[in-house]
Amino acid sequence: MELFDLSLIWAFIIGFGIIMYVLMDGFDLGVGILFPFAPSEQDRDTMMNTVAPVWDGNETWLVLGGAGLLAAFPMVYSIILPALYIGVFLLLAGLIFRGVAFEFRFKARSSRYLWNWSFAGGSTVAAFAQGAVVGAYIQGFETANGVYVGGALDWLTPFTVLTGLGMLAGYALLGSTWLIMKTEGRLQNWAYQVTTPLLTAVLVIFAIISVWTPFVDDMVRERWFSHITVIWILPALTLLCAFQIWRSVRNRFEGMPFVATMGLFVTTYLGLIVSRWPYVVPPEYTLWDASSAYESQLFLLLGLLFVIPIVLAYTAWTYWVFRGKVRAGEGYH
Amino acid sequence: MDLDPIILSRIQFAFVVSFHAIFPVFTIGLASYIAVLEGLAFKTKNPVWEKLSGFWTKVFAVVFGMGVVSGIVMSFQFGTNWSNFSQATANFLGPVLSYEVITAFFLEAAFLGVLLFGRNKVPPGVHLFAAIMVATGTFISSFWILAANSWMQTPAGIELRDGVFHVVSWSQALFNPSFSYRFLHMALASFLTGGFVVAGVSAWYLLRGREVEANRKALSMCLWLLLFIAPAQLVVGDFHGLNTLEHQPMKVAAMEGNWETSRNVPLLLFAIPDQANQTNHFEIGIPSLASLILTHDWDGEVPGLNEVSAEEQPPVAIVFWSFRVMVGLGMLMIVFALAGLLLRAKGRYYQSSWFLQGLRFMSIAPFIAVLAGWFVTEVGRSPWLVYGMMSHAEAVTPSLTGGMALFTLIGYVVVYSLVFSAGVYYLMRVLYVGLEDNDEENEDDRPARPLSAAHVPFEIEPGKGSVSHAKPVNQGGH
Ligand code: HDD
Ligand code: HEM
Ligand code: HEM
Numbered sequence: 001m002e003l004f005d006l007s008l009i010w011a012f013i014i015g016f017g018i019i020m021y022v023l024m025d026g027f028d029l030g031v032g033i034l035f036p037f038a039p040s041e042q043d044r045d046t047m048m049n050t051v052a053p054v055w056d057g058n059e060t061w062l063v064l065g066g067a068g069l070l071a072a073f074p075m076v077y078s079i080i081l082p083a084l085y086i087g088v089f090l091l092l093a094g095l096i097f098r099g100v101a102f103e104f105r106f107k108a109r110s111s112r113y114l115w116n117w118s119f120a121g122g123s124t125v126a127a128f129a130q131g132a133v134v135g136a137y138i139q140g141f142e143t144a145n146g147v148y149v150g151g152a153l154d155w156l157t158p159f160t161v162l163t164g165l166g167m168l169a170g171y172a173l174l175g176s177t178w179l180i181m182k183t184e185g186r187l188q189n190w191a192y193q194v195t196t197p198l199l200t201a202v203l204v205i206f207a208i209i210s211v212w213t214p215f216v217d218d219m220v221r222e223r224w225f226s227h228i229t230v231i232w233i234l235p236a237l238t239l240l241c242a243f244q245i246w247r248s249v250r251n252r253f254e255g256m257p258f259v260a261t262m263g264l265f266v267t268t269y270l271g272l273i274v275s276r277w278p279y280v281v282p283p284e285y286t287l288w289d290a291s292s293a294y295e296s297q298l299f300l301l302l303g304l305l306f307v308i309p310i311v312l313a314y315t316a317w318t319y320w321v322f323r324g325k326v327r328a329g330e331g332y333h
Numbered sequence: 334m335d336l337d338p339i340i341l342s343r344i345q346f347a348f349v350v351s352f353h354a355i356f357p358v359f360t361i362g363l364a365s366y367i368a369v370l371e372g373l374a375f376k377t378k379n380p381v382w383e384k385l386s387g388f389w390t391k392v393f394a395v396v397f398g399m400g401v402v403s404g405i406v407m408s409f410q411f412g413t414n415w416s417n418f419s420q421a422t423a424n425f426l427g428p429v430l431s432y433e434v435i436t437a438f439f440l441e442a443a444f445l446g447v448l449l450f451g452r453n454k455v456p457p458g459v460h461l462f463a464a465i466m467v468a469t470g471t472f473i474s475s476f477w478i479l480a481a482n483s484w485m486q487t488p489a490g491i492e493l494r495d496g497v498f499h500v501v502s503w504s505q506a507l508f509n510p511s512f513s514y515r516f517l518h519m520a521l522a523s524f525l526t527g528g529f530v531v532a533g534v535s536a537w538y539l540l541r542g543r544e545v546e547a548n549r550k551a552l553s554m555c556l557w558l559l560l561f562i563a564p565a566q567l568v569v570g571d572f573h574g575l576n577t578l579e580h581q582p583m584k585v586a587a588m589e590g591n592w593e594t595s596r597n598v599p600l601l602l603f604a605i606p607d608q609a610n611q612t613n614h615f616e617i618g619i620p621s622l623a624s625l626i627l628t629h630d631w632d633g634e635v636p637g638l639n640e641v642s643a644e645e646q647p648p649v650a651i652v653f654w655s656f657r658v659m660v661g662l663g664m665l666m667i668v669f670a671l672a673g674l675l676l677r678a679k680g681r682y683y684q685s686s687w688f689l690q691g692l693r694f695m696s697i698a699p700f701i702a703v704l705a706g707w708f709v710t711e712v713g714r715s716p717w718l719v720y721g722m723m724s725h726a727e728a729v730t731p732s733l734t735g736g737m738a739l740f741t742l743i744g745y746v747v748v749y750s751l752v753f754s755a756g757v758y759y760l761m762r763v764l765y766v767g768l769e770d771n772d773e774e775n776e777d778d779r780p781a782r783p784l785s786a787a788h789v790p791f792e793i794e795p796g797k798g799s800v801s802h803a804k805p806v807n808q809g810g811h
Binding site: 052053054056057059060062063064066067068069070071072074075077078079080081082083085086088089092093095096097099100102103104107146147148149150151152292293295296299300303304307308311314315317318321322 | 394395398399401402403404405406408409411412413416417419420423424425426427428430431432433434435436438439440442443444445446447449450451454455497499500503730731732733734736737740741744745748752755756759762763
């Protein structure tokens with residue numbers, strides 16, 4: 001009866017949704033992380049203008065991630081959210097503060113600095129929390145009979161703090177290369193300047209994480225050192241992307257640094273997936289254990305195949321409407 | 334005292350969802366209004382419409398922003414606090430909520446960007462199209478979320494196997510017995526909210542003699558709309574109640590404060606329900622009227638709370654009083670809509686200062702009515718989460734401790750209070766500055782004229798609060 005392995009298809013779709021979220025909200029969170037360090041208040045205005053028309057759509061990918069997990073892999077949703085209970089709260093609180101800052105900051109006069117902090121602080125907390133989620137996922141969760149049985153702060157360990165910092169640096173890098181692409185003059189110069197140190201920070205943290213990960217989990221260790229040929233292509237590609245960022249910043253290319261940073265994220269992400277595949281709630285449950293009913297996966301899939309191309313089309317259209325450089329003094333209402 | 338994670342989670346859920354709910358009801362109504370204004374501006378080229386639309390778009394931007402951030406919280410509440418519920422209902426709720434995201438949220442978000450920032454980047458026709466898409470998105474969104482909620486009230490099209498719901502008929506599950514009533518009732522509530530807020534604000538401007546032409550037009554439009562939808566809400570609400578009587582009789586018994594199944598049940602105008610002794614104190618009622626309304630027969634039999642054990646009754650006082658608040662405000666809305674018609678017949682609805690003052694205060698009435706209505710619906714469902722099938726206690730996250738739940742409850746209260754006060758403060762600011770601001774903007778010939786909530790300073794200066802300082806102080810930066 002079950003013609004296709006829908007769980008497999010759904011794993012790809014959710015995987016796609018997650019990387020879409022990381023790339024798209026990543027750069028606008030990154031702009032928020034860099035916000036306090038901008039050369040001037042006027043540059044902060046411009047920075048915000050580069051993301052104001054699109055951040056809401058970017059964040060919607062996160063909502064799709066949540067709802068999609070509930071639909072296709074309810075066990076992931078109902079184990080990981082309780083396990084990360086406090087972390088999820090911090091993530092959401094961060095997103096709230098940065099989300100409202102868009103609307104309030106430009107209307108503020110003497111209280112403007114508060115919304116600067118709200119935007120920067122919210123973005124930083126949200127980015128860190130997301131990185132910690134990745135770390136917690138590598139660590140695995142304590143479960144029994146399909147429910148989480150661990151404690152409230154099990155997710156917070158030195159390892160997850162490090163992955164949190166890694167995500168922070170990575171998003172900041174996405175943000176700075178986005179600014180290289182979208183701005184000009186002094187702000188762009190500044191973005192060029194911060195990109196190389198950020199790249200260094202990312203590489204250092206990623207290197208430590210890579211060395212550490214095999215010790216956190218036996219399965220990962222085994223996988224990395226038994227399939228050496230296949231899996232090691234990914235870190236090689238990651239390094240290639242990093243080199244490309246460095247080179248294109250030196251040559252003052254405008255679009256390439258951003259594209260190469262996205263490449264860096266994609267290869268790292270694939271590395272994470274192959275290390276854990278097919279476990280979606282490590283170390284116990286695979287994606288087939290976590291699936292919802294076949295009919296439910298099918299019902300949603302049919303609509304999704306039809307609607308997502310349309311969504312991608314009009315999202316691309318809005319990016320096109322707001323294409324080009326953002327100059328000081330234009331943009332936000 | 335031990336902290337009970339169930340009670341705390343219920344309080345938390347009630348708090349975050351009530352907070353979220355006040356924004357959608359307003360944005361749904363307002364989005365349609367803005368689309369209509371944009372359409373009129375496009376067709377007639379009369380600058381009044383564009384002025385009104387620009388102004389209400391500013392308001393919309395703020396309210397929508399708060400709706401989005403509080404909505405994102407909602408989509409994770411099911412998993413964090415009600416993980417067993419999520420696990421059990423995922424086969425139905427998962428696809429429904431996902432459909433909401435892909436058919437509504439992306440649409441709203443993408444076209445909102447164009448609506449707010451794109452006036453000079455796209456042709457007028459496309460801008461109008463963006464406004465229509467945002468409005469459509471809000472309705473698609475309410476379709477899915479109300480299908481989800483109605484299904485929890487009147488489950489259908491499913492089978493419970495090993496503690497997990499499996500969908501056997503998608504059409505029955507989506508169009509479950511209470512869905513159409515709830516959808517209509519909620520759509521009307523949204524229009525009532527949009528209508529009374531716009532009417533109240535326009536009335537206030539008229540009282541101050543500001544932008545008289547535009548505000549008269551706005552007020553007149555709203556009064557026509559309210560004249561039809563306020564009475565319609567009464568009719569729809571009545572059918573909604575009859576449907577509830579059929580599917581959730583104990584909820585209706587609580588709404589009526591009726592403890593014993595009997596005939597000739599009075600319609601209580603006032604009473605103090607006493608759950609411990611299963612009776613009311615200080616009843617004031619109209620004899621037999623509840624029987625008539627619910628059964629269309631003076632001596633029809635109305636079910637009472639004594640049909641179930643005390644543990645299975647919902648908290649009667651909350652349901653009873655919330656219901657009276659909602660219906661009372663609904664009646665008051667009808668009174669205002671009719672008064673508007675009478676005054677219009679005499680040609681002076683925009684001069685009568687008591688009427689305008691009254692409208693000013695009525696602008697918060699729909700919000701209260703909406704929250705009261707949801708309290709009737711949701712509290713009246715107790716002790717069930719999925720009516721008759723799953724209770725609160727079965728649904729809560731097993732690993733959740735009272736301490737964790739308390740921590741996040743306090744967290745949300747603090748975060749929302751900060752955000753809410755800032756939001757209200759800023760909205761007040763936009764209202765003080767008013768429509769006049771737009772004129773200045775239009776004269777501004779910068780290549781990319783800022784569109785909406787531009788340069789409205791955040792701080793209300795005591796004693797002033799009008800056009801005088803609408804001129805931005807710090808214009809250099811943007
Ligand atoms: C009848 C209408 C209605 C109701 C009952 C709810 N919502 Fe809502 N929601 C909307 C109508 C809406 C909307 C009109 O579509 C919003 C309001 C403001 C906005 O930005 O979109 C929205 C926003 C919104 C968002 C942000 C969308 C985005 O990123 O753009 C999420 C995730 C949710 N909601 C989720 C929920 C959940 C899980 C609810 C149930 C508990 C809920 N909403 C009740
Ligand atoms: C938007 C307007 C809504 C409001 C104002 C509202 C209000 C409330 C309130 C006051 C409760 C607490 C009842 C009690 O514990 O006795 C509650 C419970 C609940 N509601 Fe809603 N609700 C709304 C919409 C929804 C929707 C659309 C859904 C689902 C799709 C939903 C799902 C739930 C759930 C799962 C609970 C159980 C948790 C709890 O009891 O606190 N609600 N709601
Ligand atoms: C005028 C007379 C009205 C009547 C007879 C009426 C009737 C009802 C009934 C019976 C319910 C509960 C349905 C259930 O839980 O099964 C309900 C819920 C509700 N009412 Fe009303 N109502 C009236 C006016 C209003 C007004 C004026 C508003 C808001 C502007 C409003 C907003 C709501 C909302 C938001 C709900 C909860 C969602 C739902 O179940 O539809 N109602 N109403």
